[in-house]
Every structure is written in C-alpha cells, then in structure tokens.
Amino acid sequence: MNNKAKKPIKPIYIISDSVGGTGLKITSAVLAQFPNLQSSEIKRFPFVTESGQIEDILADAKVEQALIVSTLVNKELIAFINNFTKKIGLRHVDLMTPLTSCIEEQYQEKSLQEPGALHKLDSSYFNRVSAMEFAVRYDDGKDPKGFQKADIVILGVSRTSKTPLSMYLANLGYKVANLPIIPEARVPEELFKISPKRIIGLTTEASTLANIRQSRLASLGLKSSSLYSDRQRIQEELAYASDLFEQLGVLTINVENRSIEETAVLVEEYYRENFQLAFNHLI
C-alpha cells in the first residue's frame, strides 16, 4: 500500500441466510485487487431469511448507495433483491445462482432452497467441536496418549508453526496432536507405534527461524544472545529433526514462505490421499 490519495468507495452490504463468511471472503479477496480504492466499509447481514428483513436492509442500502453482495439460496428472496435493486439503481452480485443454475440444468433437479443447510447442528458439527478440544488437549506434546487417537500428528522444532497449523486443521474437523522436537528430549515411544502416514514433519530455513526466535525473545523481554536463537544451535536442531523424520519415514513439509492455509492444504491432500477421504470434513 502507498500513501497516494485513494478513491473512496461506497459501502458493500453482504446479505446471507447463514453466517455470511463466504460472501465476506470473496468480497475481501476482490477488494484486495484494488489497492487504489479506499477500503470500503463492509456490512454483513447474517441469517436473513425473510423479505421483511431484506426491505429494511435495502432501505438503508439506498441511502448509502451500497453495493449488494448476496449468498442466499431462496430464489424468491434473490428475485426480490434483483427487482428492488434494479428499481432503485443499485448493483447486486448474486454469488450462489450461477453454480446452482448450472447444476439444476445439468441434472434436471431443483435445489432445496433451504438456508443454512451447511451449518446444521449435526454429527459433523459435533466432530468439529471435539476436534478443536482435542487439539488444545494434545498441543505441544502435553500427553503422548494423544498420538494414537489423532488423525494427524505434527512434529517440528520450536517456532515452525505447529500450534496454529494444528488449530487451523482442527477447525476443519481433523483431530490433531503436535510435538515439539528438541534434541535433548527423548521422543515418546508412542510415536513409533502409529502409522507414519499420520505424521507430518515441519521444517524451515535456519536463518528465518533465527529471526523469528529473536523477535519472540524480544517480545518476551529477553536478550537475543540466547542459545534459543543461535544460528549454529538452530541448524543442529533442524538436522536432528530431519534425521528423526527420515527414521520415522514421514512426509516433511518446508513451511518457509508458506502461510498456515497453504501448509494445511498440503497436509490435507496427503491425509486424504492416504486415507481416501472426501472433503466432507471441511464443512
């Protein structure tokens, strides 16, 4: 971003019959492509299921001259927005209909038009809740018994993003345990009793790790000359981890320049390939 004066833009309203997270993500992704536009106010209207609610929202939208983005499944409500916005000269981007129509035409099936079908409090939902509790319980090698119960076990030296990766995967429904690799600490024997296909080793570049650890020490108010951030020591740790990963026969992922999401995609693809799972974990 630069300091050049940016064009102000009108608010964007996101109307959803569910949480509105997907509409928000697409809108944010698109806005990120316009650095010269001043980031506009995004207003999210979740759980909209009646035309009365839409009337109120569009009355405000008219005053603010807002752009309307919708992720609704009910066709009457979508038509209602289409007509209303046309009449008052606002723009409406409907994110659901193109794919829905495409599937309806191809398979001659009508869509349910039942809002929030994805967020029902069903068993997959409870699985996700327990996956997140699992990840907290078995974070940082707290209890080696977690390894045998986990879908995925993440290994890596300090500051290779084991915890956020575990939480991100847990949020998708996977039961994840993680263990810090430290040359001085013996690896729990439980680790050798599970399938190596369930285990992922994280690695990164020594120089990056040294920088990250120095920042961490600084944030804790400690001096940076510690062994923890010493380049030589870090190289030894990474080499030790690398030997262990080889001995275990596990997939190693280099997290250098990868976001949590990117690393998570690699872990998921690997896991799904090995265990032949569909994407239904992900709802």
Place this chain on the structure above:
Amino acid sequence: MNNKAKKPIKPIYIISDSVGGTGLKITSAVLAQFPNLQSSEIKRFPFVTESGQIEDILADAKVEQALIVSTLVNKELIAFINNFTKKIGLRHVDLMTPLTSCIEEQYQEKSLQEPGALHKLDSSYFNRVSAMEFAVRYDDGKDPKGFQKADIVILGVSRTSKTPLSMYLANLGYKVANLPIIPEARVPEELFKISPKRIIGLTTEASTLANIRQSRLASLGLKSSSLYSDRQRIQEELAYASDLFEQLGVLTINVENRSIEETAVLVEEYYRENFQLAFNHLI
C-alpha cells in the same frame, strides 16, 4: 438424507490461484441444496497461476466431464478457461469476475490481478498465528494474566463450547481467553479489572447441558449419575453464572441451537460495535 437411489453426478474441479477454500465452501453450500444428487467428487487445484497448469487440469476435466469452478484473479487465465471449456463442451462457473467487473465499472479502476494477495505473509498473518497461540495458552482459565491481554474473554459453565468458540475466533485473528465458571471456584480478580465490553458470558438450557454432559461422561467411561450431569446441580451452576454475568455487566449469549459460527458472528458484531473495528481481522 434418505436411502432412495441418488443420481450420480460428475466431479467438480475447483481451480484457485490461492488455497481454494472459498470455492470449496460455495460449492459445498450449493451441493447441500441437492440432496437427491449423489455427493460428487470435489477436486481442488490450489495455487494455479500458469496456463500450463490449467491445460493439464482441463485435459483431465475433459476425460471426467467435470464441472469447473474457478476463483482466479488473472483475466487471461479466466479467458483461457472460458475458451477451452466452451470448445470441449464443459461448464465453467467463475466466482470472481461478477464482483470484480462491478467494482471496475463503478470506479473506473483496473484490478491488480495479483494472485493470493490475501494470503501474503504480512503482519496481519502473523497476528493471526499469535492469536491462535494466545488462545491455547489462555484456554480454560489456565493463566488469569491472559484476561488483560485478551481482545475477548469468554465465560461459561462446563460444556458451553468455550474452547471451540475461542479457537474459531482466534482463527479469525482475535486474541481470546476463556474461563470455566464453577460455583465452588472463586472468579479471578483480574476479571473485574477489564472492560465488561470485552467479556462475553455463554449460557444454555439446563436440559441440553445435562444431555451433553451425560454423553461426555459416557465417552470417558464414567457412570452418568455423577453430580456433573445432575439436572438440579446444572440449574444451580447456570444460575450462579447468570448472577456473575449480571454483576460484571456483560453481554450474555444463549448458545442453545447455535453453531459455533453463529455464536462467533454475535461475538464479533458486539466486539466491532464496541471497538469500532473493520473486518480486516478476518482475512
């Protein structure tokens, strides 16, 4: 879902220049509207940034007669898919262009067409990583010092979904601490030193909680006649929590019949209102 024979459908390919999570979510949401179609195979192709990659993907798509869904920002690549799919008779749903074109026309600005602009390893990314570590560190009242550092503090009796809610909010970038409310345990005095606007109390129905706790005891192999799942005891706990929430002057959310996402929306809206924040936490 019923056992009636379902129509099989062709695979759906999701082509993204980033992780592909948003395309996957929209596709899953749309497919959930077609219960009579056999859930199709969804193949995700993340980090696609070159036409060579697309050629390979579309060659496979042709063999499988797949439906193509894309979330790409590069117009040449989108045009490439459009042309190619038209030529070989496949359908293509482009989720990004409608909103992008709408903004381009309205503000006479060209989009950057820079893939993955949202997932850059920038400061907001590192904030999110540390938010997730924060949530693990200050889960379950482990350390009352967390309350003063947290954006949001979640309170509630056992099994009101404090942990998954905290992890979900952490994944969005909020620093969240949580504390179980137990009549016999004194509430840490740190809680009275922070703004009540940062605190959320969770409550639910006693009967639901009794069922959830009974399942939990069963899953731990314990008998269900424990005090933990006793209806009278649960009512006392909820009343105690309710008094505390009132005394603190905090917002109370009833999580009965709400998914984590739904509760999280309410928490976020409340937090954003109080602290006048935009949605940039959410990227």
